[in-house]
Amino acid sequence: MSLTNLFLISSASLIFVGLYGVLTKKNIVRILLSLNIIETGINLLLVAFGYVEGGIAPIITSSESIANLTKMVDPVPQALVLTSIVIGLGTTAFALGLTINYYKNLGTVSISKEEEEKINE
Amino acid sequence: MNKEKSLFTNVFAVAFLIIIGFSIYKVAVSKDNGINLLDKNKVENRVAYRYVNKNVLDENSTYKFGGQAEDSAANIVTSIVADYRLFDTTLEVIVLFISIMGFSMVMPKEKELIKPSSSIIKHWSPILIVFMVMTGFYMFINGHLSPGGGFPAGAILSTAVLLGFLSKTKVPSQKTFKYIEALSGILIFLMGIIAYVINGSFFYNFLEGGRIGNILSGGIIPIFYSLVAFKVASELSSVFYDFYQEGEDYELN
């Protein structure tokens, strides 16, 4: 198995584990943890899309690295992932604030049918 | 907790995910006409080729180490984040800003007091804070030469603030952070508008480039990254102020 396939498989399995958590769990904090796992998996997947076997990091350190420009791994997915990591942090922070507010209003942190009825009253 | 272990939900979810995973696998290994998902795409077919060769403006130009180029950042990821796709990064700053603002909007106002810290934190935190601040500054000053950049630098600086906060060292108040945040946000956008006035297109790298590998290179990239670092640091620090109360109304023992 090559390194590229390994990275693709491990990141895809992270995404699926996270999706399972989001689908089955009722506790909001746990759903957010699963959401973060999905985001980590997506970041790994995007960087793995740009990986080249035997590539070098896209940083120019000397004259030799300019001769090897075609061997560099793709820098664009890395730039996109930098953005998406920060967006993930924003999502986490905002959702946790909402969770604390939800807990203050309803006295619980789970989303289920009983809580739906409690909200509707 | 027992409610979470409903068998039907779990079995259904697992079956659903297996079906999705199997179909994605079939798509990934398929060998139809045209470009398939896992085909090797030549580097020359991607936009990254022109970014790496730094010849977006002029197709035939080449560059040398220590010479000049249209974008003189040595770290190519930085040159994409902070030059070729600068507008994305400014919007990303706004995303973080709006989410932290929503966070402080929905947080209940009653805050908790900080528990008295242990003597290890109390004695060692000044040294650690100095190191953290130094690392953070190094990271955003050298963001165009080495890995790093504004966002991790901001996170590290805010961790230093958190440590000072926990060990009751004197840290700036929440209001100071709000001013730093708003000021650096305004400066980032003013930079974009100044570029419009000078060159006619927004978020243009209007400063002289310098030579690749020098600390004074990259045009506006170091300025932009330092503004981003201060902004991110102040935003993330204000998260801690929303959780815990600042103040001296308890005794250290």
Add this chain to the structure above:
Amino acid sequence: MNSVLFLVVIPLLGTFISLFNKKVKEMTFLITLFNEIFTIYIITCVGLPKIAIIGGFLPPYGINFVLTDLSLLFIFLVNTAGLISMLVINEKKTSKFYSVYLVLLAANNGLVLTGDLFNLFIFMELSTFAITALISYKRDKVSSGTGIKYLILSSVSSSFLLIGIGMIYKTLGTLNIADIAGKLNLLSVPTLSLIILLIFAGILVEIEIFPFNIWFRRLIFQQMPALM
């Protein structure tokens, strides 16, 4: 016509100024009015170039805004809706409300105008956060419950959107929407259908089209009048 970017930049600049401005409501009203007038000015200009370049790099390498007849119609609609909702607000609001409102205005303008796929994703996230902040503005039972549901749903769906964008970059090597449209017939059929499925799953959930809006109805009936 690079100045079309003022439709996005001015509200975002106003967001930061609103942090230490006392007369936030008047400022917000002025900015919305400016956007409306500027939109009408853009529409009345004849012979516009179709593309507004950002950062001085030509597409497909740089980010650009695209002006077509359809996007002109939609920026007119967006800014008019913004002006009307500014006129309707009569209750006293905190300054954060107006900051969030300005971000939402900028995000919707950008969403209509942008010509870059990843930029579209960021504008989408921006409008998601702004909408969530507006939903949960009252901080009571209904708004916090609905806000957290919307945030979780839209985060999962935007993850799908991001996977789709990554796959497009992996296969076609570009992020510019016009460029992608030209190259799309190079893709094989299964790959194309997978990418379309992922991107549509992402976008449809986030803009609350019919089968995906069940959580949203209660909010409209109970919460929206209170927001005004």
Add this chain to the structure above:
Amino acid sequence: MLYAASILSIIMVLAAIWVVLTPNLLQAIIIFALVSLVASALFLFMQAPDVAITEAAIGAGMSTAIFIFSYKRIYKTK
């Protein structure tokens, strides 16, 4: 290199499964920090040092800190 990367990715996936399945929430948060750290090591293997630093500082550091603060606020433990 292949062996190290495969060991790391196996650790990462197992830790992610642990996060989803464990009944103890605080444990889940700590193990999630481990997932992020291993992911940042994998970013280094993919020749992406920028992303590795950002993931370590933001994904593993800040996210976990905010999670733990919220956990303390909600469950009122010590």
